[in-house]
Structures are given as C-alpha cells and as structure tokens.
Amino acid sequence: MPKPAVVIDNGSSFTRAGFAGQKKPKFALRTTFLDPCRTGTTWETQWHPTTAESTAGFALAPGTYPLKHGIIEDWDAMENLWSHLFSCGLKALPEEQPVLMANSPSCPSTNREKAVEVLFESFGVPALHVANTGFLSLCAYGRVTGLAVEAGAGVSHVTSTYLGQTWKEATYRLEVAGGSLSSYLQSLLMESPNEPSVLKALKERKTVIQLKKQCCYVSIDFERDLHDQDYHHPARFQVPDGHWITLGNERFCCPEPLFQPKLLHQNSPGLHHLAMQSLQNVPDHARKDTMGNIVLSGGSSMFPGFPERMCLELNTLFHGTGCEIKVLASPERATAAWAGGSMAASLTSFQHVWLTKSEYQEHGGEYMHKVFW
The missing domain is CATH 3.30.420.40 (ATPase, nucleotide binding domain)
Incomplete structure (x- = not known):
C-alpha cells in the first residue's frame, strides 16, 4: 500500500505539516530560520492548540523569516525548515512520499516553479502538487466552488x-493580517494610561499576541460601540509579571482594520x-x-x-x-487550508494531478502549469 502524501502549509507565522487523510496537522513550527538538526534533538511540537507555538529543541535566529506576506524570500532558510520538518518532525523520507504544498493565492508563478525545483532537486520527492490555499480552504468545507x-x-x-x-x-x-493587527493593538495599549510595569510587559510581542487572542473581538457595529460604552464591556488580562491590564475599546478596535484598512493608513x-x-x-x-x-x-x-x-x-x-x-x-x-489539502490528497480523483519526478525531469518546472489545477 503506498504511503500517504505529506501535506505542508507554509504560513507567514507557522508552517503546518502532516499526512493526507488526517483531520489535523501533526506538527506546527514557526516559519523562521532553524539551526541544522542535531543528533539527540527531541521534537516537541506535536499539534496541540495550546502548544502550537512551541519550537522546543531548535535554536532560532530572531528576526529571520524566510516567508513574508505569503511569499518565500529566503529559499535557503525555507529549505532548511523543510528539512527539519521531514527528518525531525514527521520522521519521513521525502523521496518515498508525494508532497502537496499549499501556496499563497497571490504567489507569483516564478515562486511556485522554484518550490517545484527545490522539492524535486533537493529532496527528491517522487511526486508533487502545489495548490492555492483559497481552493484548499474550500475543500476543507467539502466544496470545489x-x-x-x-x-x-x-x-x-x-x-x-x-x-x-x-x-x-x-x-x-x-x-x-494578524501581524499588523498585533502591532496595532500594541500601539493602542501603549497610548492608553497604564503603569510603567504594564507598559514594559506590552513591549513583549508574545504578550500582545496572547492578549489579542484572548480578549479581542470584532464589533458588529463599530461606530456605535466606539461612541457608546454601554454596548461593550472591558476585559482584564494578567501580564507575566502578575500585574493586570484592563482593555476597553481596544478589544474591538484591534481587528477593525480588516474591515477598515484606513485605520492602519x-x-x-x-x-x-x-x-x-x-x-x-x-x-x-x-x-x-x-x-x-x-x-x-x-x-x-x-x-x-x-x-x-x-x-x-x-x-x-x-x-x-x-x-x-x-x-x-x-x-x-x-487550519482550513491544511485540512483541505489533507482531504484533497487522499482522494482517488486527485491522483491524476500529481506532477511526477519523471515528468519534471523530462519537461522541467514550467510543466507544472499543465498539471496543477
């Protein structure tokens, strides 16, 4: 019986991976530079909603992000990350299993062709499919339209x-998106009256992200909530040093730029x-x-x-x-894009849209445009 395909979703914040047919990705790791895998390294990023941000066992280079706004910019770093994913995370041999790779809807064709080249040339995968995350998200809901x-x-x-x-x-x-919303929330809170110790805690990006996830929401009527405090309620959040911070309209102002980008100029x-x-x-x-x-x-x-x-x-x-x-x-x-990829790659009807290694060797990376949906 052939081994299931490896499904990879490269996000600007996290890269998620697992095997076709699974409901959830098996692993999630930060999309950042990782030092080469060392002997005895223990992988501890098994997928749990509360520990998905873990990168235990790896040395990170702060500020090194190979993927920006959904597009790969540092191919060496991304190749290094994929290597970690196969050998240390999934414990899979890439030359033995096909790979479905999710990519950004606005990703240029040259970027996709480069991904095909790296996966065939550097990893020796037997077959590959690169799919649009928008399409894969629909697949997660059981739809193709x-x-x-x-x-x-x-x-x-x-x-x-x-x-x-x-x-x-x-x-x-x-x-x-999430990164710009976190920065916006941070600026809103830094401008609000808080104790110096709280302001110091808010300089930590991790604290702001946790606060955003736990306390923020989208207002159904932004202008009403902004001018009438009776329609919204404050929330309290405890920062790592034990102090408490109270959020007022920052709770719904944070995600509003998704609907009003002008708030972020x-x-x-x-x-x-x-x-x-x-x-x-x-x-x-x-x-x-x-x-x-x-x-x-x-x-x-x-x-x-x-x-x-x-x-x-x-x-x-x-x-x-x-x-x-x-x-x-x-x-x-x-994780809809990953889940959709898992569903699609496990279907019998999907098997005719793989780009095989022999086809790549015969026609080159540009042949993907005739094979992929």
Whole structure:
C-alpha cells in the first residue's frame, strides 16, 4: 500500500505539516530560520492548540523569516525548515512520499516553479502538487466552488474558485493580517494610561499576541460601540509579571482594520469590499454557485464576531439584488487550508494531478502549469 502524501502549509507565522487523510496537522513550527538538526534533538511540537507555538529543541535566529506576506524570500532558510520538518518532525523520507504544498493565492508563478525545483532537486520527492490555499480552504468545507475569505498572519486574501479552478481576475490581496493587527493593538495599549510595569510587559510581542487572542473581538457595529460604552464591556488580562491590564475599546478596535484598512493608513478596501469585487468579477454562469459558498479561513478569522460581521457587511453590499449571503465558519477554520489539502490528497480523483519526478525531469518546472489545477 503506498504511503500517504505529506501535506505542508507554509504560513507567514507557522508552517503546518502532516499526512493526507488526517483531520489535523501533526506538527506546527514557526516559519523562521532553524539551526541544522542535531543528533539527540527531541521534537516537541506535536499539534496541540495550546502548544502550537512551541519550537522546543531548535535554536532560532530572531528576526529571520524566510516567508513574508505569503511569499518565500529566503529559499535557503525555507529549505532548511523543510528539512527539519521531514527528518525531525514527521520522521519521513521525502523521496518515498508525494508532497502537496499549499501556496499563497497571490504567489507569483516564478515562486511556485522554484518550490517545484527545490522539492524535486533537493529532496527528491517522487511526486508533487502545489495548490492555492483559497481552493484548499474550500475543500476543507467539502466544496470545489465558492469564495474563500482568508485572514492569516502575514496577509489576507479573497479567492473565487469554480469547479476547482481559481479565477485570477477575482483574486484580491489585503496587507492587513494578524501581524499588523498585533502591532496595532500594541500601539493602542501603549497610548492608553497604564503603569510603567504594564507598559514594559506590552513591549513583549508574545504578550500582545496572547492578549489579542484572548480578549479581542470584532464589533458588529463599530461606530456605535466606539461612541457608546454601554454596548461593550472591558476585559482584564494578567501580564507575566502578575500585574493586570484592563482593555476597553481596544478589544474591538484591534481587528477593525480588516474591515477598515484606513485605520492602519492603508488605501485599500476592507475584506468585505474585496469579497464583493471578487464576486462581481466571477463569470455570470458561476456567480450564483460562488455566492452560495462563502467560507472563512485563517487564524485571523477566529475573532469572535468576525463571521457575523462579514455576513452582515456582504448582505448590506448586496442589498436589493435578491441575493441572501451566507458565510460558513468552521470552528477549525484556523487550519482550513491544511485540512483541505489533507482531504484533497487522499482522494482517488486527485491522483491524476500529481506532477511526477519523471515528468519534471523530462519537461522541467514550467510543466507544472499543465498539471496543477
């Protein structure tokens, strides 16, 4: 019986990996530079929601991020990370198992071709498929047609897909994501009246990220909540040194740039407007089915209130058209792209879309455009 494919989702913050057919990724590690694997190194990043940020056993080089806004910039560092993933994490031999690699919807074709070259030349994989994360997110919901709204750590995307084929003309990118929201929250809290010890704790990025995840939410009516304190409630958070910090409107101001990028001085429409533009650019024959399957994906879509706000905004934008918008939000949507890849790579119908090593050797990396969806 052939071994299951390895599924890898390279995120700006974390790289997740596991085997096709599994419901959750087996491992998650920070997408940063890792020192070469040493003898006796113990891998401790088994997938648990509370320990997913662990990189125990590895030396990190602070500030070294091979992938930025969904696009690989340092190939040597990324190759090193994949090597760790195979040998120390999955304990798999890459030359024995096909690999499905998820990539950003706005990733240039040259970037995808380079990934193909590295995986075949450096790792010797027997077969490969590189798939759009928007399409894979839809697969996680059991769909091959629809609109994927992805809010990640480094970048956000809106991608329309019809019968497995993504529409490039209906794919949009937003530079507002988890990283920029964390920075925004940090600046909001540093400007608020707090004790010096609390302000010192807020300079730690890790503390701010934990605070964001535990206390922040998306407001259904931002302007109302901003001007009427009766509609929102403060939350308290204990910083590592034992002091407590109270959050007021920072709780819902933090994720608001996803809908109002101007708050971060970005001249771009919000995610809901990009979703509308994407749906309008879908060919007429595919629009109805696409509108009926709007799914959410990515860690920054996990804010409480995000699905309801997205649904409300889209229904407001399409008011009077006779279309009622429904938004699907799985509790596991933070890892939807990986889960979709796991589902797709385990299907019998998927087996004809692998690019084999022999095909690569005969035709080169550009041949992937004829094989991949």
